[in-house]
């Protein structure tokens with residue numbers, strides 16, 4: 001266990017207009033659907049000024065070509081490709097961690113390992129990788145992939161992808177290029193290179209990475225998944241977990257379950273930060289916050305509703321949910337299953353389900369005064385439902401400005417959250433170990449170099 005005092009982790013997950021279904025229609029919402037780099041840079045700077053740990057970019061890669069009468073009625077996130085965006089943000093910030101999502105179904109480990117190495121150096125040691133393996137039918141078509149990959153196979157492939165990436169990052173000693181001997185004409189010591197020859201089930205690679213080891217050793221490894229396989233993957237591989245829970249009990253079960261799986265892999269529990277999604281509408285008083293939230297809720301279009309991949313627009317919106325044929329283990333369905341069970345238990349109609357859970361996309365929704373919101377955050381943190389949160393601002397920029405202006409100072413006042421960044425790298429700020437290069441460790445000559 002690290003000696004560092006347990007401290008709240010705060011990540012922010014931006015979507016251009018916000019996460020609430022009606023965010024783009026809110027009176028304070030401005031701008032068009034055209035990508036706007038300055039908007040993203042300002043958002044990252046705001047998060048950094050509030051001392052957030054992470055600026056996270058999701059990537060739901062690809063689009064369906066199916067055009068229906070409802071197409072175009074939602075603001076789905078058309079946004080920048082993560083590496084290029086985060087490289088630009090890296091130049092405009094200096095402390096905040098930068099997490100890019102990469103899907104392991106549509107890329108190759110060599111390509112991805114070098115991009116993360118590059119981002120880590122560009123940002124001075126602030127790169128993180130949200131490892132996803134979702135497999136939407138339309139994305140497969142976008143990429144011309146014919147055979148659907150089963151859930152288990154995707155996770156197996158994801159893990160091999162990550163292992164090979166790590167092996168590629170380890171092909172150079174950390175200091176391989178730090179000692180050019182101009183007099184002797186020796187740019188680097190050949191003993192600092194550790195070529196690999198890898199032949200696996202899904203990938204193979206031979207040779208060296210064409211870039212020095214990441215400053216952090218490896219980028220911070222993040223995972224988002226709720227299935228049993230996803231949880232095992234998090235316990236074995238991940239250093240941060242994005243998850244979703246709408247009640248403390250569900251969050252505590254997830255927290256205990258995933259952390260409880262780590263010991264068998266020789267991992268310490270504090271080396272995985274569990275950060276459920278949190279959507280906040282905050283104001284000076286509970287009533288004022290509720291009024292703000294109601295204003296958003298009234299803008300929700302309930303006629304165009306998809307739930308867990310099912311189009312429910314043909315069903316009466318004030319009637320009960322129809323039977324949905326979920327397959328356990330299907331991609332991402334664990335999360336919808338949770339909401340479905342809650343909806344059934346509470347006898348919700350389709351409209352009530354939308355307004356209660358889907359507006360925050362299945363994440364915890366906190367609406368209230370500073371005290372109300374900070375109490376919820378503190379309770380989840382202290383009672384081990386979370387190590388921190390992945391803040392999903394409901395509408396932007398106001399929804400996040402309110403959070404940084406009102407909630408962050410209160411969390412700092414309570415001693416739960418930092419007032420200054422403590423470390424130089426993303427890892428250091430999170431209190432995560434820096435992975436040693438196992439190849440250097442095996443070579444005593446280089447270790448003393």
Ligand SMILES: Cc1cc2nc3c(=O)[nH]c(=O)nc-3n(C[C@H](O)[C@H](O)[C@H](O)COP(=O)(O)O)c2cc1C
Nearest residue numbers: 058059101132133134224225226227230242331332
């Ligand atoms: C907060 C959060 C962010 C996610 N971001 C992405 C993403 O950017 N791209 C993606 O393809 N899937 C994303 N996912 C989906 C998961 O990574 C994962 O692929 C899916 O939930 C399947 O995992 P499971 O079957 O283990 O539940 C996200 C999930 C959560 C909870």
